[in-house]
Amino acid sequence: MKKIFIHLLIFNSLIISNAHAYLDPGTGSIILQAIIGAVAAGFSYCLFYWNKVKNILKKKNN
Amino acid sequence: MNFSNISGSFRDPAGQVFENDDRIFRIVKKQGKNRYESIVNKGILEDSISNNFLIKTKEVNNEFKKYINEENCYFLEHEKLDYISYPYEWGFYQLKDAALHHLNYQIFLLKRGFELIDSSAYNIQFLNNKPIFIDVLSIDEYKEGEYWKGHSQFLQQFLNPLLLSSHKGLQFNDWYKGNLNGIKTSELNEVLNLKDKFSLNIFLSVVLLSRLEKNNKIDPKKALAKIKNKNKFSKNSYTSMLLQLKNWIIKLRPKEKKTIWDTYSSENTYKKEEEIKKLEVISKFSRENKPEILVDIGCNDGLYSFESLKAGAKKVIGFDIDINSIDRAYKFSQKNDLNFLPLYFDAMNPSSNLGWDEKERSSFKERLHFDAMLALAFEHHLALANNVPLEQVVAWLMNVAKKGLIEFVDKEDETVKRMLYLKGDIFPNYNKKNFEKNILLKGKIINKTFISATRTIYEYNKN
Numbered sequence: 001m002k003k004i005f006i007h008l009l010i011f012n013s014l015i016i017s018n019a020h021a022y023l024d025p026g027t028g029s030i031i032l033q034a035i036i037g038a039v040a041a042g043f044s045y046c047l048f049y050w051n052k053v054k055n056i057l058k059k060k061n062n
Numbered sequence: 063m064n065f066s067n068i069s070g071s072f073r074d075p076a077g078q079v080f081e082n083d084d085r086i087f088r089i090v091k092k093q094g095k096n097r098y099e100s101i102v103n104k105g106i107l108e109d110s111i112s113n114n115f116l117i118k119t120k121e122v123n124n125e126f127k128k129y130i131n132e133e134n135c136y137f138l139e140h141e142k143l144d145y146i147s148y149p150y151e152w153g154f155y156q157l158k159d160a161a162l163h164h165l166n167y168q169i170f171l172l173k174r175g176f177e178l179i180d181s182s183a184y185n186i187q188f189l190n191n192k193p194i195f196i197d198v199l200s201i202d203e204y205k206e207g208e209y210w211k212g213h214s215q216f217l218q219q220f221l222n223p224l225l226l227s228s229h230k231g232l233q234f235n236d237w238y239k240g241n242l243n244g245i246k247t248s249e250l251n252e253v254l255n256l257k258d259k260f261s262l263n264i265f266l267s268v269v270l271l272s273r274l275e276k277n278n279k280i281d282p283k284k285a286l287a288k289i290k291n292k293n294k295f296s297k298n299s300y301t302s303m304l305l306q307l308k309n310w311i312i313k314l315r316p317k318e319k320k321t322i323w324d325t326y327s328s329e330n331t332y333k334k335e336e337e338i339k340k341l342e343v344i345s346k347f348s349r350e351n352k353p354e355i356l357v358d359i360g361c362n363d364g365l366y367s368f369e370s371l372k373a374g375a376k377k378v379i380g381f382d383i384d385i386n387s388i389d390r391a392y393k394f395s396q397k398n399d400l401n402f403l404p405l406y407f408d409a410m411n412p413s414s415n416l417g418w419d420e421k422e423r424s425s426f427k428e429r430l431h432f433d434a435m436l437a438l439a440f441e442h443h444l445a446l447a448n449n450v451p452l453e454q455v456v457a458w459l460m461n462v463a464k465k466g467l468i469e470f471v472d473k474e475d476e477t478v479k480r481m482l483y484l485k486g487d488i489f490p491n492y493n494k495k496n497f498e499k500n501i502l503l504k505g506k507i508i509n510k511t512f513i514s515a516t517r518t519i520y521e522y523n524k525n
Contacts, residue, residue: 027285028274029214034292036266037299040306044298 069421070184077199079140086143087122090136094199098136101201106176110201115167117141117187117196138198144355144403145379148423149183149219150238151405151413153388154227154316156193157234160186161220163193165308168210172301177204181212183219183244184423188403190377191395207294210303217267218244221307224314225268226250229258231317233385235406242417248272263310316389336514340469341369343511343519344436347467348373353433355379357463359409360440364391367402370436379432381407409458410448435459435466438519442471445492446481452492456500464524465508470497475516494518 068086071079076094080087090098101107110116118141123130126137149157163186168178178200185197210216222245223234230253237245251272259269278285348356348370354377358367361380370378380402382388391404407413412426437459444450444458459468471478473492482489501507501522509521 026211026214027278027282027289028271029217030209030289030292031274031285032266032271033209033213033295033299033303035270036306037295037303039266040302041296041299044302044305 069419070417070423072418072422074197074199084142086140087126088119088138088140088198089134090138090199092133092135095135097199097202100203101176101198104174104176106171106174106201107198109174110167110170110195113170114192115163115170115195116198117143117189117194119198140196140198143187143189143196144377146424146429147188147403147405148413149223149244150235150242151407152188152235153385153392153404153406154224155389155392156188157183157220158224158311158314160188160193161216161224161311162308163195164216164220165304165311167195169301169304169308171201172204172297172304175204176201177208177210178202179211181216181219190401190403191392191399204297206297208300209295210300213303214247214271215243216307217247217271220244221267221311222247222250224311225264226253227316228314229254229264229317235385239413239416242423248275263306333514336517339511339513340438340519341366343467343509343513343521344369344438345373347434347436347521348375351434351465352376355432357381357432357435359407359435359437359459359462360443361391361404361436362387364394364400364402364404366436366438367391367404368394368398368400371400371402375434377401378403380404381409383408409444410450430462432463433465435463435468437462437466438469439471439477439517441468441497442475442478442481446478446485446489449488452489452496453500453503456497457504460501460504460522460524465522467519467521468501469513469517469519470494472516478516 068079068081071077074094075091076097077091078089080089107116107119111118119138122137122139130137149160152160160183164178164181164183171177179202180200182197182200185195185200186193187196188194223238226232226234226237226245232253234245247268251268254264254268259265344366352374353370356367356370356375356378358364358370358378358380361367361378361382362384364378364380367378367380378401380391382391382404383406385406388404388406391402394400395402395404407426413423414425415421415428416423416425441455441459444455445452450458456468459466472494473479473482473487473489498507498520501520505522505524507520508523509519511519511521513519
């Protein structure tokens with residue numbers, strides 16, 4: 001049992017160090033940017049049209 | 063010529079910063095030549111300086127003709143800053159302004175087809191109360207479809223420390239000093255609770271990013287494949303993301319936490335006439351000495367710094383252990399547009415030499431170049447609250463500047479009585495006679511002003 005545990009421990013630490021060696025920490029950030037960029041661009045489109053609608057309504061009221 | 067390299071600038075293969083004869087220069091190397099020529103030719107350098115984004119920079123090739131070769135292509139001179147400070151020495155509002163400065167500059171550049179290729183908070187410095195970008199070689203041409211390379215770094219070095227303070231009321235400075243790259247997103251994620259995570263911004267920039275980073279570590283091949291399949295990132299998405307971050311950061315405030323120094327200026331234990339006497343001494347000292355750079359140790363919200371500036375000091379760098387005081391002092395400096403930069407500082411654990419080869423970020427001691435010092439209502443905090451022997455306190459203070467004012471507080475003072483109430487009087491050598499004796503070991507006493515029965519201000523000159 002002890003042997004298996006040690007084996008697992010070494011195996012786990014290998015996975016982690018391999019992962020660090022192969023992957024730039026920015027990978028997560030790129031995937032996230034694709035998501036946030038789309039959300040933020042969507043919001044800014046909505047805001048643009050919302051402001052247009054508001055301006056039209058304001059003009060009408062004036 | 064002696065090119066004394068500045069040790070913090072080793073990371074960039076495109077250039078090297080060095081100091082010579084009290085001036086700051088940058089060599090643009092072969093690797094940075096095209097980049098530099100493009101920012102000059104397209105007017106980016108000039109526009110960035112005139113819009114107060116970038117530190118004043120000019121080409122000085124004429125002075126360095128014999129050093130120009132295939133490897134060293136251009137020599138630039140930058141305006142010299144009075145004091146180099148680091149993000150772990152800034153208050154909340156200073157880091158916030160630095161973050162906004164970075165984002166505004168990135169948006170400004172993107173409009174003109176350029177971008178910043180990294181997001182190091184150390185590339186921003188303070189000219190009194192305003193942030194300024196200092197690394198000209200961090201600017202490069204933007205290529206359509208590219209992702210923001212500095213995104214992850216921006217979160218770690220700017221956003222995460224601000225969130226730690228605004229959501230949890232935790233001061234970021236000591237954590238930041240412990241890990242010079244700021245605060246890791248995965249660590250912040252562990253600190254935030256469910257309520258904090260209900261915000262969409264936090265969910266995306268902290269929770270989701272931590273999850274993605276964790277998954278990518280477990281299965282890097284899958285992560286790389288995902289990135290390869292990603293569509294190009296539009297300029298519109300890039301700009302929208304920067305604006306969304308900007309709007310979020312504008313709203314951030316530190317979580318309110320009252321500190322013992324919050325009401326110091328208004329509720330300290332001495333009386334009005336004592337305060338007037340104190341201001342007179344400070345005013346006279348600055349009027350007579352007109353220091354180029356004065357240091358105010360224990361500056362609180364900047365009242366004495368302000369008095370010194372009015373009387374003739376050109377610039378003041380203030381230090382205080384209380385982060386709320388630093389925030390107030392910074393706002394005070396901005397409101398009155400003073401040549402005053404307040405910074406967070408713990409005299410019992412001052413900034414040391416840190417980073418690569420222990421030279422990347424300089425210690426407090428290495429950055430000492432002050433003409434004069436104020437240390438008012440300060441020495442007893444070292445000698446009595448922290449048990450530093452009186453002779454060491456005096457020697458340390460006199461090492462900060464060759465002349466200055468030090469206030470000595472007697473044991474009979476109300477503040478001191480309070481400090482010793484539980485501790486007991488374990489300081490038999492703490493008295494005025496010993497204090498004076500220790501000044502005389504290192505220099506002269508120029509003036510002695512009795513502020514009250516228990517407080518005296520000494521003006522000293524170091525030998």
